[in-house]
Amino acid sequence: MIAFDADVLSDIWSGDPELTRRAAEIPVYEQGVPVVVVEEMLRGRLNSIRQAEAGKSKLSIERSYELLEETLDAFKQVLILSYLSQAQALYETWRRQKISVGTHDLRIAAICVSHDTRLVTRNQRDFAQVPGLDFEIWD
Numbered sequence: 001m002i003a004f005d006a007d008v009l010s011d012i013w014s015g016d017p018e019l020t021r022r023a024a025e026i027p028v029y030e031q032g033v034p035v036v037v038v039e040e041m042l043r044g045r046l047n048s049i050r051q052a053e054a055g056k057s058k059l060s061i062e063r064s065y066e067l068l069e070e071t072l073d074a075f076k077q078v079l080i081l082s083y084l085s086q087a088q089a090l091y092e093t094w095r096r097q098k099i100s101v102g103t104h105d106l107r108i109a110a111i112c113v114s115h116d117t118r119l120v121t122r123n124q125r126d127f128a129q130v131p132g133l134d135f136e137i138w139d
Contacts (some may be wrong), residue, residue, distance in 0.1 A: 003032045003112050005082055005121035006040045008138050013074055028132060032079040034111040036104050047070050067114075081112045083107065086114040093129065109133045 004012070004023075012019045013116040023031070045068040049058035059067070080134055086108035086118040094106055101109070105123065109130040112119045129137045 001030055001115065001117040002026050002136075003108075003115070003117045003119050004035045004037065004078075005034075005108060005119055005123065007028050007122045008120050009033060009037060010041065013071075022138060028077070029079075032081045032115070032117060034081045034108045035083050036107045036111060038075055038080055040104060041071055041096055042068075069088055081111050081115050081117065084114055087111045091123065097131075099129050099131075101129055103104060106130070109135075 008019060012023050023116040036053055045064070047067065049061065049064045052059050052061040057064065058095060060063065087107065090113055091107055094101075094110070099106065102109060105126045108119065109127060111117075112134070113130075113132050115132075119133065120138050121135055122137060124135075124137050127133055
């Protein structure tokens with residue numbers, strides 16, 4: 001199983017040819033997205049809507065809502081990996097070990113370890129610090 005981090009997933013969904021090709025080589029039933037990545041991406045879309053409403057965005061309100069719909073539709077196509085109690089236990093253990101990784105990234109790592117899933121990301125600096133995490137860098 002492969003799980004996509006938000007950085008890689010958004011580029012795939014934006015049509016990056018190389019990342020799209022690489023993702024297409026992985027069977028759909030082997031692809032997943034940690035629920036924390038879903039949260040991050042939805043927060044970004046909702047923030048875009050708020051900024052458009054306030055007139056502080058380069059995107060129109062119509063385009064902001066269109067992107068939200070596209071994101072929701074795209075998430076219907078992939079397996080969402082849950083944040084289980086095992087993931088929370090790993091997260092708490094790593095926090096006690098003072099691993100210097102942001103909350104969301106550490107939760108994403110915990111989800112991947114608890115689901116025995118390889119994470120595809122660009123963030124080697126943070127994820128390399130997490131014990132037991134299987135990850136792959138896609139540039």
